[in-house]
Amino acid sequence: MLVAKAEGIVKIYKGNGLPVHALRGLDLEIQEGDFTAIAGPSGSGKTTLLNLIGTLDTATEGKIFIDNQDISKLLPYELADIRLRKLGFIFQFHNLIPVLTCQENAEFVLLLQGCPAKERKERVDNVLHDLGLLELKHRFPRELSGGQQQRVAIARAIVSYPKLVLADEPTANLDSKTGQALISLMLDLNQKYKTTFLFSTHDPIVMEAAKKLILLRDGKIVSTLNSVK
Amino acid sequence: MLFTGMAWKNLWRNKRRTSLSILLISFCLTALIFLLCMVHGFQEEIIKSSINTYTGYFQINRKGFFDNESLAAFIEKPDAIIQEISSIPHIKAVTTRILSLGLVGGGNNSSGCLIVGIHPDREAQVTTFRNGVIKGRFLEPAEQNAIIIGVDMAQRLDLPLQGEATLLLLSSTGTIEAVNLQVVGIFDSGNPAFNRNMVMVSQSLLSQLVGYGNTKVSQIVVAIDHNRHLEETAQAISEKLRKFQAFYTDIDSSTKIPIDMIQEFGDVYVKMEKGIEFEKKLELLSWKEILPALVDVVQLQNIVLKIILTAVFLAAFIIVLNVTIMGVMERKREFGILKAMGMRSSQLAKLIFMESLMMTGAAFVIGTTLGTGISLLISYFPIAISSDLPLFKLGLIEPLIKPFVTIKSLLQPAIAVCLIAILAPLWPIWEISKLTPTETIRSV
Ligand SMILES: Nc1ncnc2c1ncn2[C@@H]1O[C@H](COP(=O)(O)OP(=O)(O)O)[C@@H](O)[C@H]1O
Ligand SMILES: [Mg+2]
Numbered sequence: 001m002l003v004a005k006a007e008g009i010v011k012i013y014k015g016n017g018l019p020v021h022a023l024r025g026l027d028l029e030i031q032e033g034d035f036t037a038i039a040g041p042s043g044s045g046k047t048t049l050l051n052l053i054g055t056l057d058t059a060t061e062g063k064i065f066i067d068n069q070d071i072s073k074l075l076p077y078e079l080a081d082i083r084l085r086k087l088g089f090i091f092q093f094h095n096l097i098p099v100l101t102c103q104e105n106a107e108f109v110l111l112l113q114g115c116p117a118k119e120r121k122e123r124v125d126n127v128l129h130d131l132g133l134l135e136l137k138h139r140f141p142r143e144l145s146g147g148q149q150q151r152v153a154i155a156r157a158i159v160s161y162p163k164l165v166l167a168d169e170p171t172a173n174l175d176s177k178t179g180q181a182l183i184s185l186m187l188d189l190n191q192k193y194k195t196t197f198l199f200s201t202h203d204p205i206v207m208e209a210a211k212k213l214i215l216l217r218d219g220k221i222v223s224t225l226n227s228v229k
Numbered sequence: 230m231l232f233t234g235m236a237w238k239n240l241w242r243n244k245r246r247t248s249l250s251i252l253l254i255s256f257c258l259t260a261l262i263f264l265l266c267m268v269h270g271f272q273e274e275i276i277k278s279s280i281n282t283y284t285g286y287f288q289i290n291r292k293g294f295f296d297n298e299s300l301a302a303f304i305e306k307p308d309a310i311i312q313e314i315s316s317i318p319h320i321k322a323v324t325t326r327i328l329s330l331g332l333v334g335g336g337n338n339s340s341g342c343l344i345v346g347i348h349p350d351r352e353a354q355v356t357t358f359r360n361g362v363i364k365g366r367f368l369e370p371a372e373q374n375a376i377i378i379g380v381d382m383a384q385r386l387d388l389p390l391q392g393e394a395t396l397l398l399l400s401s402t403g404t405i406e407a408v409n410l411q412v413v414g415i416f417d418s419g420n421p422a423f424n425r426n427m428v429m430v431s432q433s434l435l436s437q438l439v440g441y442g443n444t445k446v447s448q449i450v451v452a453i454d455h456n457r458h459l460e461e462t463a464q465a466i467s468e469k470l471r472k473f474q475a476f477y478t479d480i481d482s483s484t485k486i487p488i489d490m491i492q493e494f495g496d497v498y499v500k501m502e503k504g505i506e507f508e509k510k511l512e513l514l515s516w517k518e519i520l521p522a523l524v525d526v527v528q529l530q531n532i533v534l535k536i537i538l539t540a541v542f543l544a545a546f547i548i549v550l551n552v553t554i555m556g557v558m559e560r561k562r563e564f565g566i567l568k569a570m571g572m573r574s575s576q577l578a579k580l581i582f583m584e585s586l587m588m589t590g591a592a593f594v595i596g597t598t599l600g601t602g603i604s605l606l607i608s609y610f611p612i613a614i615s616s617d618l619p620l621f622k623l624g625l626i627e628p629l630i631k632p633f634v635t636i637k638s639l640l641q642p643a644i645a646v647c648l649i650a651i652l653a654p655l656w657p658i659w660e661i662s663k664l665t666p667t668e669t670i671r672s673v
Contacts, residue, residue, distance in 0.1 A: 056569060056666040077573045084571020091569075091670065094562055099238035109570055111231050156570075 004030040010061035022048040023219040035190045038200040040216030046200035054166045055079040088157030090167035095153035096141040103137040106156045127159045147178035167199035183209045236583035250552045251592045257545045258596025261642045266604035270633030281357045285450035292512040300401040303445040317465045319458040322354035325446040327435045331398030335388035346435025355452040365390045365414035372431045377414035379424035400440040542645045549653040557657035565669030578658045589650035604632035
């Protein structure tokens with residue numbers, strides 16, 4: 001089943017200086033259960049692409065479908081609802097709300113969704129357990145290591161059972177061992193919950209873990225590889 | 230609910246900044262409330278004292294009497310009116326007075342004066358004039374040969390207590406009446422004009438002298454329980470007076486007064502014209518109409534208060550605005566994350582709003598409690614201040630700082646604080662809503 005689709009995406013940043021062509025005509029399909037990595041050098045457009053699919057930004061040209069819905073004409077609050085119900089995000093760093101504990105961070109999305117208290121607690125506990133965070137659940141983000149923080153970010157992204165989790169270089173701020181552990185954790189979740197992941201990286205070891213690899217250069221897909229392993 | 234807890238936690242991220250802001254606003258509020266209570270207390274006192282010494286809350290006169298205190302402007306059969314209005318709920322006491330211009334002489338001196346004929350016992354229920362007697366005593370009911378005079382007049386005429394004063398006046402029929410009276414009391418009313426020019430005799434005596442024959446008076450004076458019932462009582466009295474208006478249409482009110490007689494009075498209160506004719510109507514005046522200067526003073530004070538209120542409001546507004554802007558701008562990335570998590574801009578606005586509301590709310594509770602507490606405390610234990618100020622020399626009020634805590638004194642600062650809580654977050658909310666989620670996430 002198709003989870004997300006991008007058709008002829010062009011993104012031009014018109015800042016103060018010259019316009020920057022971040023993406024130059026790009027097509028992409030994400031199927032349910034995919035575990036896809038977007039790889040490419042810095043400045044190749046990985047973040048831009050993830051932001052567009054994540055409805056955080058709008059494309060200059062082309063169409064994006066989330067769960068078969070064209071998002072280009074939606075209002076900001078409708079986009080917010082799509083993010084709330086269908087998407088999960090993991091950013092490179094500073095993912096967590098500093099005033100909330102691990103548990104509260106993970107719970108927050110479910111609160112926004114209006115999930116009943118009992119179910120909320122169950123789901124948060126399950127996910128924290130799966131990610132080995134149960135002992136840390138009352139800690140605040142500042143009391144956690146970088147790897148632990150990213151694990152909480154993953155917990156928060158998947159706790160609402162989103163259609164698609166978007167992760168922008170989730171391991172970039174971690175040492176390679178922790179980064180690897182994080183990716184294999186994501187892979188476990190992908191298998192266990194059938195969570196669809198789309199993540200960017202420029203770390204070859206992380207790329208290897210992907211089931212599908214999209215290589216990006218200068219805002220264009222240069223090649224797509226299936227099942228690297 | 231979801232946002233309340235988070236807003237509260239956000240508020241205490243920067244403990245020092247938040248607590249300092251709360252303290253500052255609380256202090257503004259405390260000072261403001263105290264100031265308002267103090268000035269309102271002062272106003273209440275000065276109004277009460279002016280009303281209580283002589284004016285009363287209401288005076289019922291013939292139309293025009295207020296401008297021209299002539300004997301021609303009498304009220305016929307006042308008892309019927311008194312009986313009618315006595316049943317009005319907030320009316321505490323009613324009395325009548327006869328007012329006449331005249332001359333008072335003692336020894337070789339004489340002076341123009343306003344002669345007020347009172348019912349001593351009923352007068353004491355309506356006004357506190359009796360308390361102003363500093364030597365001798367107040368008048369007894371129906372006393373025929375006694376007079377009380379003001380301190381300044383006693384001095385000017387060299388009239389001691391128990392001395393003999395001669396009262397001279399022009400009756401309503403045009404005859405000149407004279408009578409010798411004993412000074413039984415000397416008063417200091419607090420009002421210099423009264424002390425200089427007013428004398429009081431019993432109403433039965435004055436009625437005889439002016440030829441009113443115990444069926445006419447100059448005015449009816451009404452006391453009510455509290456000034457806040459002024460408007461509704463005025464309404465009720467006017468209603469009752471309506472049926473008496475017809476009564477006056479048949480009376481011939483013209484009177485002839487020789488001009489040269491008037492001029493002798495010197496610094497009399499009102500100037501009379503020859504043969505003036507009064508409208509055949511009763512008129513109800515409240516103290517606000519009788520003492521317009523007092524109303525002006527109160528209004529002027531209120532304007533000054535408004536200016537201070539506005540200044541303090543602006544200062545507090547800038548404090549809250551500054552704190553809110555700082556608090557929001559340094560959390561841009563966090564708001565981006567929240568947006569990515571699916572929080573709507575309106576929910577974000579709600580969160581920021583809540584934070585401002587909590588901060589001002591805390592300040593509101595502290596400031597109002599302190600302000601009210603201090604004001605209440607000082608109202609029970611007033612602070613004495615120098616009585617040399619001209620204001621206090623009038624003797625209308627005691628030289629005390631004595632706040633008066635009313636809803637009115639608390640309402641304006643409360644509204645100001647609510648306005649701050651609502652207005653201050655608008656700007657930062659606007660700034661944040663202009664940014665797209667990516668822009669906010671990008672900023673670290
Ligand atoms: N907000 C922006 N304004 C202008 N140019 C931008 C903006 N964001 C990204 N770019 C440019 O777009 C290109 C792609 O950036 P990005 O998507 O961040 O690449 P990557 O994530 O692969 O490093 C880069 O040249 C970058 O400088
Ligand atoms: Mg990037």
